[in-house]
Amino acid sequence: MAKAKGKTEPVRILGSLDKGKDDVDRLVAASESDIILDFSACTFISVDGIEWLEELAIRAESKGMKVRFENIPPAIYKVFKISHIDCILKACGAPSTAIGPVC
Amino acid sequence: MVVSVKSNDSAVDERANNLVRQARLAAAVFTQYSQEEVDKIVKAMTVAAIENAAMLALLAHEETRMGVTEDKILKNYVASEFFYNQIKHKKTVGIINEIPEANMVEISEPMGVILALAPVTNPTSTVIFKSIACAKTRNSVIFSPHLMAANSSNMAAKIVYEAALSAGAPKGFISWVEKSPRLRKETERMMVHPEVDLIFATGGTQMVKAAYSSGKPALGVGSGNTPVYVHKSAKVSSTAMDIIISKTFDNGTECPSEQSLVIDREIAEPLLSEFKRLGCYICSDEEVEKVTAVVIDPRTGGMNYRLVGQSANKVAEEAGLDVPEKTKIILCPMKGDIRHHKLAVEKLMPVLGYVIVDSVNEGINRALDINYAGGTGHTAGVFSEDDDVAERFAEAINAGRILVNSPTSIGGLGGVYNNLNTTLSFGCGTGGGNITSDNVGIKNLMNYKRVPRRKNFTYSFQTTKNIYVNPGSLDHLKGIEMKSAFVLTTTSAEKRGHLEMVLDRIPSDCRVSIYSGIGAEPDFEAIEKAVAAINAKGADTIIALGGGSVLDAAKIIRLLYDYPDADLKELSLNFFDFQDRMIEFPKHMKTKLVAIPTTSGTGSEVTPFAVVKDSKRHRKLSLVDESMLPEVAIIDANLTKTLPVEITRDTAFDALTHAIESLVSTFANDYTDGLALESMRLIFEALPEVLKDPENVVWRHKLHNAACLAGMAIGNASVGVNHALAHALGARFNIPHGRANSVFLLSTIAYNARIPSKFVAVSNYPVWIADKKYARAARFLGLIDSVDSKKDDPEAVKAAVDALLKAIADLARSTGQPMSVSELGVDLEEYKRAVPMMVAGTVEDMSIKTNPRYAMMDEFTQLFIESYPPREI
Numbered sequence: 014m015a016k017a018k019g020k021t022e023p024v025r026i027l028g029s030l031d032k033g034k035d036d037v038d039r040l041v042a043a044s045e046s047d048i049i050l051d052f053s054a055c056t057f058i059s060v061d062g063i064e065w066l067e068e069l070a071i072r073a074e075s076k077g078m079k080v081r082f083e084n085i086p087p088a089i090y091k092v093f094k095i096s097h098i099d100c101i102l103k104a105c106g107a108p109s110t111a112i113g114p115v116c
Numbered sequence: 117m118v119v120s121v122k123s124n125d126s127a128v129d130e131r132a133n134n135l136v137r138q139a140r141l142a143a144a145v146f147t148q149y150s151q152e153e154v155d156k157i158v159k160a161m162t163v164a165a166i167e168n169a170a171m172l173a174l175l176a177h178e179e180t181r182m183g184v185t186e187d188k189i190l191k192n193y194v195a196s197e198f199f200y201n202q203i204k205h206k207k208t209v210g211i212i213n214e215i216p217e218a219n220m221v222e223i224s225e226p227m228g229v230i231l232a233l234a235p236v237t238n239p240t241s242t243v244i245f246k247s248i249a250c251a252k253t254r255n256s257v258i259f260s261p262h263l264m265a266a267n268s269s270n271m272a273a274k275i276v277y278e279a280a281l282s283a284g285a286p287k288g289f290i291s292w293v294e295k296s297p298r299l300r301k302e303t304e305r306m307m308v309h310p311e312v313d314l315i316f317a318t319g320g321t322q323m324v325k326a327a328y329s330s331g332k333p334a335l336g337v338g339s340g341n342t343p344v345y346v347h348k349s350a351k352v353s354s355t356a357m358d359i360i361i362s363k364t365f366d367n368g369t370e371c372p373s374e375q376s377l378v379i380d381r382e383i384a385e386p387l388l389s390e391f392k393r394l395g396c397y398i399c400s401d402e403e404v405e406k407v408t409a410v411v412i413d414p415r416t417g418g419m420n421y422r423l424v425g426q427s428a429n430k431v432a433e434e435a436g437l438d439v440p441e442k443t444k445i446i447l448c449p450m451k452g453d454i455r456h457h458k459l460a461v462e463k464l465m466p467v468l469g470y471v472i473v474d475s476v477n478e479g480i481n482r483a484l485d486i487n488y489a490g491g492t493g494h495t496a497g498v499f500s501e502d503d504d505v506a507e508r509f510a511e512a513i514n515a516g517r518i519l520v521n522s523p524t525s526i527g528g529l530g531g532v533y534n535n536l537n538t539t540l541s542f543g544c545g546t547g548g549g550n551i552t553s554d555n556v557g558i559k560n561l562m563n564y565k566r567v568p569r570r571k572n573f574t575y576s577f578q579t580t581k582n583i584y585v586n587p588g589s590l591d592h593l594k595g596i597e598m599k600s601a602f603v604l605t606t607t608s609a610e611k612r613g614h615l616e617m618v619l620d621r622i623p624s625d626c627r628v629s630i631y632s633g634i635g636a637e638p639d640f641e642a643i644e645k646a647v648a649a650i651n652a653k654g655a656d657t658i659i660a661l662g663g664g665s666v667l668d669a670a671k672i673i674r675l676l677y678d679y680p681d682a683d684l685k686e687l688s689l690n691f692f693d694f695q696d697r698m699i700e701f702p703k704h705m706k707t708k709l710v711a712i713p714t715t716s717g718t719g720s721e722v723t724p725f726a727v728v729k730d731s732k733r734h735r736k737l738s739l740v741d742e743s744m745l746p747e748v749a750i751i752d753a754n755l756t757k758t759l760p761v762e763i764t765r766d767t768a769f770d771a772l773t774h775a776i777e778s779l780v781s782t783f784a785n786d787y788t789d790g791l792a793l794e795s796m797r798l799i800f801e802a803l804p805e806v807l808k809d810p811e812n813v814v815w816r817h818k819l820h821n822a823a824c825l826a827g828m829a830i831g832n833a834s835v836g837v838n839h840a841l842a843h844a845l846g847a848r849f850n851i852p853h854g855r856a857n858s859v860f861l862l863s864t865i866a867y868n869a870r871i872p873s874k875f876v877a878v879s880n881y882p883v884w885i886a887d888k889k890y891a892r893a894a895r896f897l898g899l900i901d902s903v904d905s906k907k908d909d910p911e912a913v914k915a916a917v918d919a920l921l922k923a924i925a926d927l928a929r930s931t932g933q934p935m936s937v938s939e940l941g942v943d944l945e946e947y948k949r950a951v952p953m954m955v956a957g958t959v960e961d962m963s964i965k966t967n968p969r970y971a972m973m974d975e976f977t978q979l980f981i982e983s984y985p986p987r988e989i
Contacts, residue, residue: 058148092148
């Protein structure tokens, strides 16, 4: 869990991310430091899960915080890549693909 | 319709963006689904479609006022049940195809977001079909329905989507454009939306064209104009019934349905009578005019869209015809040149043109007239009990599906009458402006990731079957079964007494003819003369007695004797892939070839190579094939005792070059390595001794063996760049082959031992190891201490290569063999002028194909230049 201030601890996403995580939402609301999500134990992500991550990143940004995703398994990273959602790709540290797929 | 990207309608943009975003996320999520999860979803969708097949058909008919409700029910079943049965066991996730013989697998990758158009003629079945196909292939699909059928299309989409969601499908993977006046604009917007990956366009010509003009990948359909040829061998009753079933199916809205019949005269009367008996109406010429007037739109020359899917009675009523109630089809004889007949076009209603013909040729030609009047690539049909006629028809007609003895409309859908892929989307190939002529289905909705593993190379080792070795082995000639022998030799062999030695050992009951007209490096003309001689005499065995030229010539003479039509120029075509040659040699030779070498150099007695000079074109042609191998080789050193010292040395260096080049060849293997190494050892040991005591048969024997072993090595691993250089030099300055080889040897070893500027692209040569192979030779020859623990150390390898170079230079020096071009008496200026031409020759030389270093033209030039001055090693 992330602390309200000081050093940031990663939050682990366990199993299927098929809906929003209330505790993470609360964390964003309470925290002033950057949020790190650890996806190493994430096995599936749904459309709702993607949308929640997007919203999370937008909310964090509005508070001047950053969201960072770590240890993303390839299958989940591929979902992010295909989704073409800019703030999610930024959280992955990948270049933005806002202009859509290009050769 | 042309796709516009300039719409300023923000509401349209917003709706399009929302639909596409939803589909994009669903497509992303779908990539995580397993085959089992996908199949569960597909099954649930199919069940839902079947449960609602009748309701959706009714809705579609009510909304469009086209077709026949009962037939639309069948279409919905085709799109669900039939389709499901075809695809339920198909793999669409992960590895979908394993091709062990090609060492390759295919893995599926979804297309992504698909924009699918649904036509007014099949508004629900198309949606069911495309939804299931997209689910099976893990794609998202956004439906753009026809405005006149939007309610029924969208209802179908909603039903299968909800079933899919219940089975675990990603949210939003099916969506649809709601019915509104802006439906078309929204569709246009999505056609060019960057997040749409593919347009799956089934519909009218304009919509398909719009899809293609969007710049997106598109699966479209072409327009149809199905010709059906009824051959005189056809069964009248079933033909008539099949055509009626097909043309009345959904009142003719199916685009593969019959449009014009081409009927053999012999069967016309009974067939038309049968049509009439079964409830069709056959028009008079005057009535055809009336029908044409309402069926064809005079402005476009195409069908009147107002009558699409209407009943025959409705069309008759519009045309002012008095036809019986429940008439099934209105049949219109098309008189005159049908290429100009107004009715010879697509008519998606129960109106059928027909023409009578007098032969198969005329029948196929008239069918082609229909086919090429707006229906290329789509569908055709033939009724014939004569398979040959059906095949001739199919060969001539340009259509993606050519139905034999069955209805073209329901037949074209696939699954009901045949094993065609079930579809509601008919690819028409380039004839219809499409990328595929398939019955479009799941295989067209996946990207195929081919994963080829590196080719597994299997080596084979080929050499002469019977090799008799040791001084005196010529006696084995006595035991070779032959009735008529053709002895091919040289005048020199005659003078040296070799011919007599051979003749003494040929069985007494064998008829013998002798041809001694083969000189050094024979050309086509010399070969032709020898072939004429053997043809005149006849023979079951050729005995080749002489050096490499005679042995090579014998291989070619046998080829032309056994196969007079063999084209030497074609057979000598260059090649890159040793294992998959373009040119095929005869598999088996009929005449036995006994090779008796009288020099210790080429090893031709055990190689599949033969070289012939093309004097007119100033080049040499190489023939390579295992069929060229002699059946018998006799390695008798008694025949080399009188070989002049100079030739002994030249040929020995030829053999040494063979051993060295085969050792580092990209095709070298454990089998050839052993031969090459032992050959080198024997040459280093025996050559100095032979030159000291030329008539010592023991050392001659060792040298003779060395040449034969090296021959077996090159026969399977080939040679390298040194031979290419030597061929060019030899051809230009008339230098004996062995000597030409020796002058480049030090340069090419040093060249191949350096890290290549470019590596060779050969699957079976994964690691460049030429330097280590030379080092291995140095160790084998005892030139350096063999300390295995350090043998691969770069400095140790270099020292070993240097030792090998020095040993070769010492051997040459001690035996008097030239090691540089200048020692050959070639003028420097003349040599420099010749270099470009010689470089051109080396580039084309087959020898370089197996060199361990990819030889570049500037490197050839450098090798020629540095090989001129005397060696300082």
